[in-house]
Amino acid sequence: MASTEEIRSSLAEIVNEIAGIPVEDVQLDKSFTDDLDVDSLSMVEVVVAAEEKFDVKIPDDEVKNLKTVGDAVAFIERAQNG
Amino acid sequence: MSKTRVVITGLGATTPLGGDVTSTWEGLLAGRSGARRLTDEWVQNLAVQIAAPVAVEPTEVIERVKARRLDRTAQLAVVAAREAWADSGLEDSGLDKERLGVAVASGIGGLHTTLSNYDALQQNPRRVSPLAIPMLMPNSSAAYVSLELGAKAGVHTPVSACASGNEAIWLGLDQIRLGRADVVVAGGAEGAIMALPLAAFGMMQALSKRNDDPEKASRPWDLDRDGFLLGEGAGILILESYEHAKARGAKIYAELAGAGISADGHDIAQPDPTGSGARRAMQRALSEGDLTPADIFHINAHATSTPQGDIAESIAIRQALGKDADHAVATAPKSMIGHLLGGAGAVESVATVLALKNRVSPPTINVDKLDDQIELDVATEQRKLPDGDIAALNNSFGFGGHNAAIAFKSI
Numbered sequence: 001m002a003s004t005e006e007i008r009s010s011l012a013e014i015v016n017e018i019a020g021i022p023v024e025d026v027q028l029d030k031s032f033t034d035d036l037d038v039d040s041l042s043m044v045e046v047v048v049a050a051e052e053k054f055d056v057k058i059p060d061d062e063v064k065n066l067k068t069v070g071d072a073v074a075f076i077e078r079a080q081n082g
Numbered sequence: 083m084s085k086t087r088v089v090i091t092g093l094g095a096t097t098p099l100g101g102d103v104t105s106t107w108e109g110l111l112a113g114r115s116g117a118r119r120l121t122d123e124w125v126q127n128l129a130v131q132i133a134a135p136v137a138v139e140p141t142e143v144i145e146r147v148k149a150r151r152l153d154r155t156a157q158l159a160v161v162a163a164r165e166a167w168a169d170s171g172l173e174d175s176g177l178d179k180e181r182l183g184v185a186v187a188s189g190i191g192g193l194h195t196t197l198s199n200y201d202a203l204q205q206n207p208r209r210v211s212p213l214a215i216p217m218l219m220p221n222s223s224a225a226y227v228s229l230e231l232g233a234k235a236g237v238h239t240p241v242s243a244c245a246s247g248n249e250a251i252w253l254g255l256d257q258i259r260l261g262r263a264d265v266v267v268a269g270g271a272e273g274a275i276m277a278l279p280l281a282a283f284g285m286m287q288a289l290s291k292r293n294d295d296p297e298k299a300s301r302p303w304d305l306d307r308d309g310f311l312l313g314e315g316a317g318i319l320i321l322e323s324y325e326h327a328k329a330r331g332a333k334i335y336a337e338l339a340g341a342g343i344s345a346d347g348h349d350i351a352q353p354d355p356t357g358s359g360a361r362r363a364m365q366r367a368l369s370e371g372d373l374t375p376a377d378i379f380h381i382n383a384h385a386t387s388t389p390q391g392d393i394a395e396s397i398a399i400r401q402a403l404g405k406d407a408d409h410a411v412a413t414a415p416k417s418m419i420g421h422l423l424g425g426a427g428a429v430e431s432v433a434t435v436l437a438l439k440n441r442v443s444p445p446t447i448n449v450d451k452l453d454d455q456i457e458l459d460v461a462t463e464q465r466k467l468p469d470g471d472i473a474a475l476n477n478s479f480g481f482g483g484h485n486a487a488i489a490f491k492s493i
Contacts, residue, residue, distance in 0.1 A: 020147030044212040051208070 007073045014049045018042050028070035056080060086259045090335040091327050092170025092320030093432050094162035098313050098419045101138025102165055107436050110444040111464055115297035116419050117311055124277045130284040132296040133275045134313035134420030151213055152226055153192030154273030158316035159223035160230055163267055166318040167231055172265060175330045183235035183263035184228040185254040187246035187270035189424030191220035197278060223271050235263040243480030246270050247427030251488050252341035254321045264326045269428035271316030280312060288388060301448035302385035302414035303392055303456045310386040313420025317428030336435045337491040339473060340371025346483030353391050353479060357398030363485035364402035364475055371489040373473050375406035380443050380467055380474035382434040385414035386421050396456045411443040411465045412458035418447055427478035431488055434476040438492045441467040
């Protein structure tokens with residue numbers, strides 16, 4: 001099972017690929033919209049890429065709850081363990 | 083009422099001959115072909131396996147994250163627009179962006195995006211990009227150019243097949259003459275070298291099938307021509323009111339004197355063999371520009387290298403200019419860069435402006451044996467243009483019977 005840090009690191013690479021945010025900026029306490037400037041359409045791309053990368057389902061209704069990188073990492077951890 | 087004078091104050095291009103205006107112009111003057119045989123896997127079972135791809139991949143120029151949000155066509159448009167904008171010196175001129183318009187045409191739109199997302203859809207609907215619509219829509223190039231430059235007057239996308247690029251210049255000219263803008267970034271782009279267009283144009287019998295000799299495939303006016311060569315790229319011109327350009331001491335390439343649009347009302351794909359629609363477009367461009375046939379010394383012909391189209395245009399030019407066609411050098415850049423569809427008129431307008439400014443007509447290559455039905459002064463070598471006040475025409479015609487002629491004047 002991937003560690004929290006491994007998930008954060010992989011997610012950071014996805015965010016970098018899609019939105020060009022430096023990987024070191026993608027930390028657990030950062031808000032996707034307010035801190036990282038990831039717009040809503042890019043967020044959809046991040047979610048779909050994360051689903052494929054981590055082999056989880058992230059329902060569209062859930063995306064609005066993923067405000068920070070930490071929220072997303074926690075969701076992925078739960079989904080993988082579930 | 084006197085017409086607002088409009089001039090060209092910036093040029094940009096990315097073409098099969100080079101990633102900018104200078105390299106493209108040098109390639110045209112040298113008579114260099116941008117054609118090559120395609121080696122991609124997707125081309126292997128197609129009847130036509132040749133094209134003229136851009137010399138410089140747009141992704142080498144545009145920032146990675148931005149590039150992935152743009153269809154190839156819009157990437158090409160943005161590359162050319164950046165060059166034209168920088169060339170114009172407008173960024174630091176204090177131009178009110180609400181007086182800055184955009185007219186960037188495309189013949190097809192974001193076809194790469196359409197096709198790749200259709201493939202993704204077949205695998206899994208969630209793989210369809212949330213950016214697919216803004217990338218595939220035909221106005222995407224114009225919209226991204228306006229975002230890039232902060233243009234806030236109208237943003238327009240004429241769609242008239244292969245006449246689109248010239249129609250954008252026609253539209254931009256009107257925007258300035260109607261007082262709606264002081265500057266319009268005008269041109270066209272197309273990045274459609276893909277299996278579907280090659281197969282579809284091939285099924286129309288519109289493309290040359292000279293797979294074994296790509297550089298000889300595009301041969302406008304030659305007796306052995308057998309269709310056009312698909313190219314890609316973009317051309318952008320900065321159109322500016324003369325008063326505005328003069329006030330800021332801008333470099334001026336040429337005057338955009340007039341533009342003429344007409345329709346054949348004849349057939350969806352075949353040109354009117356009498357040339358009547360094309361003739362009317364040229365005549366309108368001349369009369370709107372207060373020019374007469376005697377002023378025309380250079381004609382950038384549409385001349386795609388199709389058997390019927392080249393003849394119909396020759397007839398039309400003869401009808402429009404009469405005996406004055408004798409002193410007009412005819413040139414066909416498509417012999418070198420292929421047919422850029424929605425980008426054609428724009429890139430060839432850039433070439434026409436440079437011909438006037440530098441007083442030289444680029445050659446037409448591959449005219450080994452001039453078709454005797456072509457009654458034009460075809461230059462197979464560079465030809466010097468006379469000094470003094472001269473003018474030039476650039477023709478573009480499109481499927482659907484669209485005719486768009488632009489008249490430029492030396493300055």
